Amino acid sequence: MKKQTQAIHLAYKRPDAYNALSFPVYNAVAYEFPDAQMMSDAFCGRIDAPDYSRVENPTVTNFERRVEALTGAVHVTAVNSGMAAISNAILTLAAKGKNIVTSKHLFGNTFSLLAFTLHRFGVDARLVDLTNLDEVREAVDDKTCALFFEIITNPQMEVADIGGLAEITKSHHVPLVADTTTIPFTQFSAKDLGVDIEVVSSTKYVSGGATSLGGLIIDYGNFPRFTKTMAGESLFNFGAYMTPQVAFLQTIGLETLDARYRVQSSNALELAKRLEKLPQIKRVNYVGLEDNPYHELARKQFGKAAGAMVCIDLESQEACFSMLNKLKVIHRATNLFDNRTLAIHPASTIFGLFPPKARQDMDVLDTTIRLSVGLEDVDDLFEDIRQALEK
Structure with a gap:
C-alpha cells in the first residue's frame, strides 16, 4: 500500500471487541493477567502484552505501529513532546566523558539541552558547521556518542548533506540522529539517506492542527544497544511515555497528514x-x-x-x-x-x-x-x- 493508505488502513494488533473503526482510547493504568507466569513474562518482555501504561498502552502502541509501518523503523517510541523525544534519545546514547557533534543552528531549547544541560553531566557539545564536512570529520572521534542535526534548521533554514554526514558517522560507528520535524516522514525516507535515529515533534504536522503535544523516537535498528536500552531502561526510568488520549488524537492526525x-x-x-x-x-x-x-x-x-x-x-x-x-x-x-x-x-x-x-x-x-x-x-x-x- 502507498503511505497515505497505510496511515489509514493498518490492521490492529488485536481485534477490537466491538469492531470500532477508530482504535479506542484505553484509559487504563494496569492490566490483569490470568496467572502469575504470564504476568512475569509480560513484565520481563518475554511476551508482547501491556503490563502498565507508564511503559505500554494499547492506544499508544497502535499509534507507534502505524509510524513503524510508514517509516520502516525497527521500533518507535511515542513520548510526551518533541523535546522529550530529543532528550530521551540523547540521554540513551550519552555518558560522562562522551561528546555530541552538532551545530549552533538549532532550536533554542535543543541548543540549551546539548550545550548547557548535558555539560553539567560531563557530556561535551562540539559545535561545528555541519555544511562543512571537513570540519565535521575533524570533530568526530572515538568519544563521540552521536552526531545530532536538524534537517532544515529553525529559523536559519540551513540544510546539511545527510549522505555526507552519514558517511562520516558510519566510518566511526557513531549514530546519526536527525530531528526531521520540518518535513513529514511520509514525504521522504530518513533511513535511506543514512539516518540511524529520527526524532520528531509530533505536536507539529502529525497532531492534525495542534491538538496535542507529542514526540516520536524512530529507531532504524542500526545500533542494537540503543534499541535495547531505550526499550528496557529509558522508557522505564525517564517516565516520558505518551498518554493514550494524545495517541488517539495523533493517530487521527496521522490519517490526514499527507x-x-x-x-x-x-x-x-x-x-x-x-x-x-x-x-x-x-x-x-x-x-x-x-x-x-x-x-x-x-x-x-x-x-x-x-x-x-x-x-x-x-x-x-x-x-x-x-x-x-x-x-x-x-x-x-x-x-x-x-x-x-x-x-x-x-x-x-x-x-x-x-x-x-x-x-x-x-x-x-x-x-x-x-x-x-x-x-x-x-x-x-x-x-x-x-x-x-x-x-
Missing part, C-alpha cells in the same frame, strides 16, 4: 514567491525557492515539497513588531504546522533569553519573522501580510 501537508507546502511556496515582490521585505528565506542556496540539496533529499516554514527579514526589529501587531488573519503565536498560519519573532521569544552575542553566533537575527503556513487561502495570507507592511 493531505494537509500537500496544501500547506503548496501554500508556503506560493506565499514565498509573492512575498519576494514586496519592497518592505529584504529577504525571503525558503528552501523551496529556486534561488535559495539549499534548494537543490533539499529537493534531492526531501522531494519537491519544501515544508511549511517560511522566514522573512524586514528592516529592523521595530518593523517586525509593527507588522506582527497589524496582522488580522495570521495569528501571533508559537508552534509550527498548525492548521492556522502563525507568525513569531524568534529573536525576542524562542531565543529571547539568550544574550545578544549568542544569538548573533547562532545567526538568529533581530530582523527575522518566522511564518508557519497553514491551510487558509493563500490570497488571504498574502493580503494580510501586505496590509500589515503598508500601514
Whole structure:
C-alpha cells in the first residue's frame, strides 16, 4: 500500500471487541493477567502484552505501529513532546566523558539541552558547521556518542548533506540522529539517506492542527544497544511515555497528514514567491525557492515539497513588531504546522533569553519573522501580510 493508505488502513494488533473503526482510547493504568507466569513474562518482555501504561498502552502502541509501518523503523517510541523525544534519545546514547557533534543552528531549547544541560553531566557539545564536512570529520572521534542535526534548521533554514554526514558517522560507528520535524516522514525516507535515529515533534504536522503535544523516537535498528536500552531502561526510568488520549488524537492526525501537508507546502511556496515582490521585505528565506542556496540539496533529499516554514527579514526589529501587531488573519503565536498560519519573532521569544552575542553566533537575527503556513487561502495570507507592511 502507498503511505497515505497505510496511515489509514493498518490492521490492529488485536481485534477490537466491538469492531470500532477508530482504535479506542484505553484509559487504563494496569492490566490483569490470568496467572502469575504470564504476568512475569509480560513484565520481563518475554511476551508482547501491556503490563502498565507508564511503559505500554494499547492506544499508544497502535499509534507507534502505524509510524513503524510508514517509516520502516525497527521500533518507535511515542513520548510526551518533541523535546522529550530529543532528550530521551540523547540521554540513551550519552555518558560522562562522551561528546555530541552538532551545530549552533538549532532550536533554542535543543541548543540549551546539548550545550548547557548535558555539560553539567560531563557530556561535551562540539559545535561545528555541519555544511562543512571537513570540519565535521575533524570533530568526530572515538568519544563521540552521536552526531545530532536538524534537517532544515529553525529559523536559519540551513540544510546539511545527510549522505555526507552519514558517511562520516558510519566510518566511526557513531549514530546519526536527525530531528526531521520540518518535513513529514511520509514525504521522504530518513533511513535511506543514512539516518540511524529520527526524532520528531509530533505536536507539529502529525497532531492534525495542534491538538496535542507529542514526540516520536524512530529507531532504524542500526545500533542494537540503543534499541535495547531505550526499550528496557529509558522508557522505564525517564517516565516520558505518551498518554493514550494524545495517541488517539495523533493517530487521527496521522490519517490526514499527507493531505494537509500537500496544501500547506503548496501554500508556503506560493506565499514565498509573492512575498519576494514586496519592497518592505529584504529577504525571503525558503528552501523551496529556486534561488535559495539549499534548494537543490533539499529537493534531492526531501522531494519537491519544501515544508511549511517560511522566514522573512524586514528592516529592523521595530518593523517586525509593527507588522506582527497589524496582522488580522495570521495569528501571533508559537508552534509550527498548525492548521492556522502563525507568525513569531524568534529573536525576542524562542531565543529571547539568550544574550545578544549568542544569538548573533547562532545567526538568529533581530530582523527575522518566522511564518508557519497553514491551510487558509493563500490570497488571504498574502493580503494580510501586505496590509500589515503598508500601514
